[in-house]
Amino acid sequence: MAAPEPTVKPNIQDPKFGFNFYSEKLNGRAAMIGIILAIIIELITHQGVVSWLGLI
Template identity: 50%
Template sequence: MTDATKVTTPAMEGDRNAWKFGFTPQAELWNGRLAMIGFLAAVLIELFSGQGVLHFWGLM
């Protein structure tokens, strides 16, 4: 495949792990990663404390 036949999309250009602000593909990747970490933290709190997250923090 020659350079003339390569097709690039905006999502393929640049560093996909760069920290960029606004509605960009990079921001969506970081949003998903941080959401997964938060969900895992909530599950671990429930497993080890025997309470829900809101009860653990005293909110209910």
Template identity: 55%
Template structure:
């Protein structure tokens, strides 16, 4: 009979695909983009649709 390992090795989470790190990074990028959009709208006096030429 073979002996089983007594400790399970800790395997790090991959840094690609849908994982907690990617979701956190995406959320932070979205918050920064939203804050920048609001700042530009405030500074220019025009909304997003006006920037895109749809207004």
């Protein structure tokens, strides 16, 4: 005989911190914007981002 299925589902909220779907999506979008901005800076200034920041 199979175990009975539960009739009520618990109301579990997503965590606000840590690895969850929303934070991973937001982090990926921020990384894509950062890479695009770095490429645009290199195209405009004809220098790498590190030298543009004065680190070399």
